[in-house]
Amino acid sequence: MTYCVGLKLDRGLVFAADTRTNAGVDNISTFKKLHVWEEPGERVITLASAGNLAVTQAVISLLSEHIASAESDRATLMSARTMFQVARLVGSAVREVKEIDGEALAASADNFFVTFILGGQIKGEQPRMFQVYAAGNFIEVGEDTPYLQIGEHKYGKPILDRVTRADMRLGEAAKLVLLSFDSTLRSNLSVGMPIDMLLYNTDTFSTERQVRIEQDDPYFQKLSHGWSEKLRAAFAELEEFEV
């Protein structure tokens, strides 16, 4: 499995992705699932992936090869003029991979399963965020629900539901996302540390606030421990049920 979260806030975007891949509990590895493209001062594009690793890697590789190849008539992540166009490029890449690998995957009873959180900002637009599906179509995040989750989303959803506000500082949002990960990591072995994060401040067109949080990260350990203690204290303060 996988767990990735994206938040679209007034001040910018926050992305987080775990790094565990598995083919059964006896076969786990660490792979990057948070991919970033940047043209300083002009655009930042981020893609977090869940699903079949061969499929997600093929999509990322296709998108990167298109950038590298000099076919000037083809739009790429680095030349598309809006994030909507970028979302269409990601969708097209998904469809291209499906065209190539879909039949063989189906024949071996594997699913063509993949889903992405795509976000970023291109100069001239506000930051935008999308969820791209295995069919290559997508939705855009609106104002009512300012976050997206892909992969193992259930354990970490209650805290996002209760605490997320569009006017949060990015550091606050990162704290929230890490708590959401903490709940997930405790319950699903197929989601694992380290966690890759990117905090993107609107109009900076920079990825400098990017970090990998390792298992023994002191902040994460303190946060996890502190949250458990505070939850238990909050619980104790609530009136007991009587019947």
Added chain:
Amino acid sequence: MTYCVGLKLDRGLVFAADTRTNAGVDNISTFKKLHVWEEPGERVITLASAGNLAVTQAVISLLSEHIASAESDRATLMSARTMFQVARLVGSAVREVKEIDGEALAASADNFFVTFILGGQIKGEQPRMFQVYAAGNFIEVGEDTPYLQIGEHKYGKPILDRVTRADMRLGEAAKLVLLSFDSTLRSNLSVGMPIDMLLYNTDTFSTERQVRIEQDDPYFQKLSHGWSEKLRAAFAELEEFEV
């Protein structure tokens, strides 16, 4: 879907079950999923069910008919001498229903899906709790994980994980279970109020602490609201992430 929880604590047992059944989001109903048999002063047996409603009802009906019919050579929920024997009777009833309906369900591409939390106490034993599967086999709750969940278990698990202690009072445990339900109800429409609960104190052999909690229950509303507030306050107290 469904959400049911059972806790086996030092002081006794706590059961809770929602009452929503659905065949699609456009076809929901309210059905009791928490079933109780009692012989005052002698035994209390509780069964919470998840899965195909026709199957769970058939299992409950079979178990009840066996009690009513006077075949003295057949053990029933009311005559079995241990909770282990009771669990075997429930498993046998599941297999009997599968024998009758399994083929037709498979032919109509419906799953024979059912799972139970079984718990109770028979005089001469301590309280015990089991999870009974669709195959009719079962596991018993041990000391390491004092709770069972069936149905939509993920949203409500983080709070159970962090707060459950075997030495809780039953009223505290009921508060905890209701918070676990609150998280679940917010995220899965196929889990719905009212919630049926039973608090069973060891050696009372009585079901007097049984209650149905309706949508507008003042305690539940206060609990849900208070918990959200306290979570947000606890969150605000934790150090912000910096990068």
